Amino acid sequence: MDQGPTGPGRPNKPPGQVERGIGAWEWNLVCSSGKLKEMAQSIFMAGILIGGLVLGELSDRFGRKPILTCSYLLLAASGSGTAFSPTLSFYIVFRFLTGFSISGIVLSTVILNVEWVPTWMRAISSTAFGYCYTTGQFILSGLAYAIPQWRWLQLTVSVPYFIFSLLSWWIPESIRWMVLNGRFSKALKTLQHVAAFNGKKEEGEKLSLEELKFNLQKDISLAKIKYGTTDLFRIPILRHMTLCLSLAWFSTGFAYYSLAMGVEEFGVNLYILQIIFGGVDIPAKFITILSISYLGRHITQAIVLLLAGGAILALIFVPSDMQILRTALAVFGKGCLSGSFSCLFLYTSELYPTVVRQTGMGINNLWARVGSMLAPLVKITGEVKPFIPNVIYGTMALLGGSAAFFLPETLNRPLPETIEDVQNWRHQGKKRKQEPEAEKASQRIPLKPCESGRDPS
The missing domain is CATH 1.20.1250.20 (MFS general substrate transporter like domains)
Structure with a gap:
């Protein structure tokens, strides 16, 4: 791969050193310019931050599923663009967009998990998602060892997200979001499809719009109360x-x-x-x-x-x-x-x-x-x-x-x-803290002596 020009002020890459970074020698990110690597990482994190703010709002407005699909597509495009970055400036822009899209994927996945999975399963499903992250670390280590050139490595881990963006269309939209936005008919159809997928087609066919509205009546009433940051x-x-x-x-x-x-x-x-x-x-x-x-x-x-x-x-x-x-x-x-x-x-x-x-x-x-x-x-x-x-x-x-x-x-x-x-x-x-204290206090009240000539009862 192209290692960048060399000459005065641009050090040669040491013999036998394999390039595995973000073009440290290619873009002269050494000596005093080495701080630019930390800046590039911070800008990536800034993309995650801004993505959480923007895509969270869009998720509430347009739905969890569209934002998830678009985030997968943006991650695939920005990651592939990073692999072909001609300069550090282009690299930083694409890395910002990569972080932006990652935030949308994580946010939409967490919300869909909370709104679809039963309460008693949330801790287990959250742990399962965490183990997916761990599995990715294992895979990335193996790929990095097999593909030493950072551009090819970046392209290899980015292209699969084009496929994930297509597969995300089969993920059902949040029922709660559809109901709160007045899409009752679509919510009913989604529930019936999910019931059929889980082998409970007859139970799904018995559902009606009236029953759906009744079961989610509390959520609908709560949605009318607007709270902000x-x-x-x-x-x-x-x-x-x-x-x-x-x-x-x-x-x-x-x-x-x-x-x-x-x-x-x-x-x-x-x-x-x-x-x-x-x-x-x-x-x-x-x-x-x-x-x-x-x-x-x-x-x-x-x-x-x-x-x-x-x-x-x-x-x-x-x-x-x-x-x-x-x-x-x-x-x-x-x-x-x-x-x-x-x-x-x-x-x-x-x-x-x-x-x-x-x-x-x-x-x-x-x-x-x-x-x-x-x-x-x-x-x-x-x-x-x-x-x-x-x-x-x-x-x-x-x-x-x-x-x-x-x-x-x-x-x-x-x-x-x-x-x-x-x-x-x-x-x-x-109240729980006060009850034991009150009980102890009652035990410390001294007994009063009875007055002479008076019935103790």
Whole structure:
């Protein structure tokens, strides 16, 4: 492949070095220009951030399925365009569009999962989606080893999304979205097709428009009450949850990408380390699901972030020549942060009531993208002192874990429909705390002596 011109001020690529980066030698991204690589990564994260804002709104307006299909198509086109980028400027533009489209795919998939899968299956299905991400890491490591040229690798992982955009047409649209937008006939037909696919054709044929409207009457009435982003900060109980969750989401995205993007710093074979980084997600997410199912959501969320922060800070005190120990700490921290993401998606959707659930998910997911966008820029501070980035990453993870302790527990509780439901949670929690205190206080009341000459009864 073309390695770019050489000459004064443009160093030659070292003999025998295989090009596996984004054209570091091809576009002279070395020495002082090496910071442009971090900037390119931040712009990719900015695309994810803006995509979440724009495509989330479009998903509510035009439906989940069209946005999913268009996002697949945009990812295929922008990814293929990245492979043929003639300059760094074109590369950055295509990477922004790639991040933009990825956000649409993730958002639409999560929403469809929540709106189609039964409540008792949501934790399992969320974990299954997380394992798909892990599987992708394994596949990418193998492809990167087999295809050393970054342009061909980029093209190889982008072209399949043209096929995925076609396959997405067979995914059913959200019934709740169709009902809330007055498309009752289409919603009924979709339900009947799904019933037939599940081997319950007779039950599907018995459904009627009146029965559908009756079963979703509460959702229809709730949709008439309009809440916006400002309500998350105007209403005290929502403001409290939003601030704590935002810090947890930000610190998770911030610390996660600090480890994911720094794999080359641990001195271990890059491909093997990528496989290890992907493999740790398997036990990490499994343990997380067990923990949130038995210990609770906010305890699990706090523990995984505190452990991740401790692992990142511990890297400061481990010498660079102790590669195995540094790698073990990084892998442990990455596993905790993967578990944090799994917990946050479920926990956030359970904390917010139905009337603001989508808005709350969007705002908190935005903070995770802000964190992932800032993570590459913080690495530049390592030029002042090498330990500064890990101090910042680890401290933020500790703060996010501490914030989780101030959130209410949702284990074995029904999903809140209205803001009043969330406020009742708070009152019930206070009542439970006050009852044992009142009982103890009653036990401390001293017995009064009976007055002489008076009947004790």
